Amino acid sequence: MHRRRFIANVVAAAGPFTGAACAAAQGGARPAPAPGYGRLKPVADLRDGKVRLHLPDGFRYRSFSAAGEKFSDGTTVPGRHDGMAAFAGPKDSTILVRNHEVNGPVGAFGDESAAYDPAAGGGTSTLHVTRHGEVIRSGPSLNGTMMNCSGGPMPWRAWVSCEETVNGPDVGDDSSGGDNSRLTRGHGYLFEVPVDRAASARPIRSAGRFPHESAAFDPSTGALYLTEDNFSFPSGFYRYLPPKHPVQAGRLLDGGRLQMLAVKGRARADLSRGQPAGASYATAWVDIDDPDPAFTGRPSNEEAVQAVGRQGRAGGAAIFARLEGAVFHQGVVYFVSTQGGATAPGDTPPPGFGEGRGQVWAYETWSGRLRLVYESPRSSALDLPDNVTVSRRGTLVLCEDGDGDNYLRGLTRTGQIFDFCRLQPIPDDPGAEFAGSTFGPGGHTLYVNVQAKRGRSFAIWGPWERGLF
Template sequence: MDRRSLLRTAVVAGSTAALGGSLWRTAAVAAPAQPGAGPYGPLSAPDSNGIRLPKDFTSRVIARTGQKVGSTGYTWHPAPDGGACFSAEDGGWIYVSNSEVAPGGGAGAVRFDARGGITGAHRILDGTRLNCAGGKTPWNTWLSCEETDRGAVFETDPWGSKAAQRRPAMGLFKHEAAAVDPDRKVVYLTEDESDGCLYRFVPSTWGDLSAGRLEVLTMGSGTSGPVSWAKVPDPAAGGTRTRHQVAAAKHFDGGEGCHYADGTCWFTTKGDNRVWQLNCAANTIELAYDDDLVRQGEDAPLSGVDNITGSASGDLFVAEDGGNMEICLITPDDVVAPFLRVEGHGESEITGPAFSPDGKRLYFSSQRGADGSSSDGVTYEVAGPFRG
């Protein structure tokens, strides 16, 4: 019996499939999300942009690599990756997007008015390499993360008015994503290595990321249970990589997206196709989704887990790197289902999912487009009746 069949059998034998998500959140062992009908219904035929969406949702192209954004003079960057939205004083917003190329990298931004019209676009970061994902801070900066050996976090201004700042105190490693926890005043960081770690950065002064303490998650074997945090002796990794400095560190197979909401840090690992949930107050961890634990006889709807974000309803939106180019959602009731699919982009990946401040629009990119090239990236907006 292969690993997938063995694990599925264990789920059925333990009667996990018979219990709902709310029960399992209070139980000793978690029941990862299972396939089911999504809250928005089935996907319709592809629209004019090649995107399959639920009924009453529409899409539009915001930007294409190498082309001017709308009527602005700004040329959109190659390989658009992680992104986030920021509220503007005039009722509009800004969508920022990383560029995962080397050399070049960096990040750009698109400005929208209160009705969603594009009013501008600009550069917010230059001179970096392979900027993959990142995270939004409560003080309205964008943390752009380099996915390189001994890569750094750069704190940027979405408006492009202030110079970006390198934040080496947050560790030099193969960064992927960041998620800010304002309750415990820490920043969680994922690492894209096959034996990567989950870190948290504790700033010396909240709101200032120039100094602080880098810690790594520690725990025993398994996928659920209590966790602890240990200080990383040398965040600059002058001799030993950060992930190898603490013997008790928990290693994860390819850390990807990271999202914080309501006391939970959600993060994905692509090597084993899992979505994890860290209870930040209780310092416990469990699986929210694992394609090996889908019920016997059912297909796993989510594969190639990557960037992750959340909506006001508590739904998680998980983008696929490969797979069948879907964004899948995981509901608070532990149901996983496709939300959209991009057709004809089989050599690409979905990146940068982020909601507008009012929650009515979802932005994302096909990083390498239909051609499978970093020079063919496309950034989209989806609008519709998202539940609040």
């Protein structure tokens, strides 16, 4: 390749966050707040006239497929709406594959004969909707799994759904999951859900048994990058190298190799704490020898949930605080450390591992370089980011999981952060949060979930061209 073309390709692959974005890290000069789309105001839901979201002028929305309602086949919509992806459907429709982060041995929804574990209540649903959130048809697509938190869309028209748990009959009970002895299968795996048919409910065991959160696919190499959300303990950033390129295979194959990210020259580098402005690290990968450990003697949940991560850290892998959302864009995997960073003056450290209010990291797949692109200076700027997606202009959309008001916030290519949407407080459900943000085909509609006691999905549309999405 000619030198000039090589340099141009490298610059393009570097992704949108450079220069000023790195200065947004804790301790550095910060860009001025981005103007975004303007002041947020209460907007009525086109479904029933109730105010559920606050949005800028010109934006509208409709909610749909709430927990407790019925799918097209007559079965009941489960709760805990979480990660989601959008795919092009026929006649300008959108196909959504949506996770349900249900914990405990509460029984499978939908057809129990198709369930991975008939005792487990999580899984995914697939919905065909219009650009304005009108449901054409819907139904279960994966059931009998557990704590399906997030995942990632795949270019062969599939969703990889991630279980954020290691519950099973071979593991002690967790603090909120109920009696694990009632489960029939081990959990903590990846499951592939095709867009056009029900899932096979076969776990990808070689991709690890740990509290998975998100999956981001690199089409140039076939690697699948994975985040770990270990609430009380350190988390790691992984990649799964399948035995055959998934695009060639037409699916994600089991039998590959799992690795965990390390910082070169710094064994067990603790990146969960506040970082200097422009923090950037050369990285390496540590092999995980036993990605699917066979638990004997029914160890405690606290022991089992660390079994894979401890292998990586024993080999020098880096430490993060609660890795959640991840998205691939232009050769870069952007991923979120929900509780990473330094504790700002006046802020109370959140419970669990990590004392900050959130970091956004970028891993350059083409160079192996890890960069910090944003670290929250205080909870009022960004409060515990969770799921993440990217707009056509390269702006990240961050779902918050904070203690007070929860927002959808934008993080621009130059490191500016702005408010786009605020969740109307739900009086009897202070823990309600945004999740599963994803742009539909063509960027006309932003689909997003609210995880709540009675969670629901939303379609949001309006004058995107007026701002930074």
